[in-house]
Amino acid sequence: MSSVSCHYVLAAGGTGGHLTPAFALAAELEKRGHHVALITDKRGSEIPGKPDFLPAHVLPAGRFGKNPLRWPTGISAVLQGRGMAKRLYETFQPSAVIGFGGYPALPALLAASSAGIPTIIHEQNAVLGRVNRLLSGRVSAIATAYPDVQRLKGKYAPKTHLVGNPVRPEVLALRDEEFPAFTADGLFRVLVTGGSQGARILSEVVPDALSMLQPALRSRLQITQQCRPEDLERVRDRYAEYAIPAELGTYFEDMQNRLADTHLFIGRAGASTIAELTAVGRPAILIPLPIATDDHQTANAREMVKAGGARSIRQAMATVPNPDDASGTKANAMRHRQADLFQKMAKDISKQIQAMAQHPETLATAAHAAWNCGRPDAAEKLADLVESFGATPIQDVIRVGAKTARGSTRNATASQGAAKDSNS
Template sequence: MGWKLSKHFVLAAGGTGGHMVPAAALAEELTKRGHRVALVSDARGVRFPGLFDDIQTHVIPAGRFQVRKPLGWPGAIREMWRGRAMARQLYRTFKPAAVIGFGGYPALPALLAAFVNHIPTAVHEQNAVLGRVNRLVAGRVDAIATSYDRTARLAAKYEGKTHLVGNPVREAVLALRTRPYPLLEEDGIFRVLVTGGSQGASILSRVVPDGLAMLPVTFRRRLQVTHQARIEDIDAVRAKYAEHQIPAELATYLPDMPAQLAWAHLVIARAGASTIAELTVAGRPAILVPLPSATDDHQTANAREITQAGGARTIPQGDFTAKELAKQMQRLGLDPAALENAAGRAKSVGRPNAVSDLADLVESLDAPVARLPVGVSRPKQAFA
């Protein structure tokens, strides 16, 4: 490998796991390539467990514009401009070669500061629907990186600067791609992972224990469950599993998610962007329950590709009952060959090169001549 010039990059992301996980993956990759990285986020983001321990972090204010609360807009605008001023101050000392936004309102002041300072910019969209902040800046950024062939709310006029890279996952998850699907014997332990994302999901806590209890007794006795639940739900969920005599480990946060995925035969989850990326890279079949209140119903869109490929079954939240879950579990779980086939179908739509392709794109942003990096492709159906 030839010598490369070390550069500085600023990554700007909202404080949720969906924004922070791909940002952390890119930070790790850029650091490996010899670059320096700084993170701009809100107070939640910089405290995210285990993601940015060795990265320079900065909290800057960012107003949140709530459509139904216009009286709060003037204050949000003031906070946004204050955040932009702080970001410009950071750029005077850190001197980034490019600023990359990952969505969420905390990314906006950093991007606005980059525009006024004439610093190259890109945004990465994790979901199958372009998010509000990314839509707001799409016309001004130099590149738009997408995670799906089809991204709704992305205007066709941006086709020339749109690049399909996928959604980066942590290296520990990427390592699972080379490992075989866990051996599942007809009378062996059936391991189920239940996760609602970084905040848990109350609907999963209410439905899953009772749904598993409705399985045939010979199947139910084989279950071993790991269930992530909200702190306010966890005692009730633990009691439910005990009542049904189903072995279950409960936690409010799963820091070892790659290890949990490694042994899981089936995942029951929301359809957040990072969850879908990890399922498809690792190759794990799933029952997905999209969050209906997600902006622009993006979780339903996220689930479409893996479901159409045969790697998951999607159940709308309104139809997610204990009876429906038990029915889908039996269809998937009673035939080990079918379950392993579903795992392979999930893996078939994974994009394991996402982080390296995104890093290639980012490195090219301040090049004299804009070009598409090797390995990065145009979306086949990017626009809707």
């Protein structure tokens, strides 16, 4: 742990998957006495969970889709954001800039590189994301959440560090608690979440899957499920039809408390989801989002599945065209096809639930396997890596009052390293 107070900038795209680990790192760095600022976009500035001490700077972030005609607009936004970031660095003087992926991180890291400021990227998924892939060759260090990360070139191994994916402190606090008692005649509590993109398919298939369980297990169910607002009433009616007790909501503020009581999780395989399940030790049935970039959710699930902490079910093309977009015979055929796919998924999920919950010890064993996959010290390890780019006390003196202090600081460090090598 550094005894010097430094300045660090975190840059993260506007999704919870990028911002949650950034918030966790910010809390750890602030606890160590450092000053931290956040660069994000407008959407990111509205994500809940940002620590009160963390100032957010909203920068334009260009997006680069498949249509080349839109690239000039994206490039213009990146250049504008890079200029704004450079002006921020002149005032804030960060010892390092840490990117967590997403397009808003791109101008922040490009500005840092051009200013000679050390840069670190953190990859939450088991596949290197597009922005991190673009920047991996020029950054000072790469931090990963998984031992094996696809699309990360082998030549970058010397600067790659496995740290894990930082999770919220309130979730991490559950790690030392026992897996909730699961007996042959007690309640069977199931938590179902899917995020904004994944909740619809789960709303379609999970109630049916639970209705297919053997009566002895089905009678013990207690469900908590996240749904999209437009799905709430339909899902509530479905559970009522099956006489299965269920609490539904579009968002649960006390998710950590619900996770604490959960015997089985059903949901997507996003990076933050996997990190929290393994930090706490909760068995899961994972249904990777098939349209996730580079199919990274399937890759995310592999470690937990291989360890025995989860089962993975591939979503049969749920991207079937919407029957509402067609008419007549074609629409009816599409509805039948969609219904068949949903029914097949429901049967697969039901089969896996029955296999995992048939005996109390099976779930407990899976919970322990999930727990063993956790990396609870991810925030600390990432903070240690970040601090390795902090200034020493003598360098702080050099930096103050010198317009080119940052370059002077690095030259001094290089000279000291060279002298040490020549004397050894």
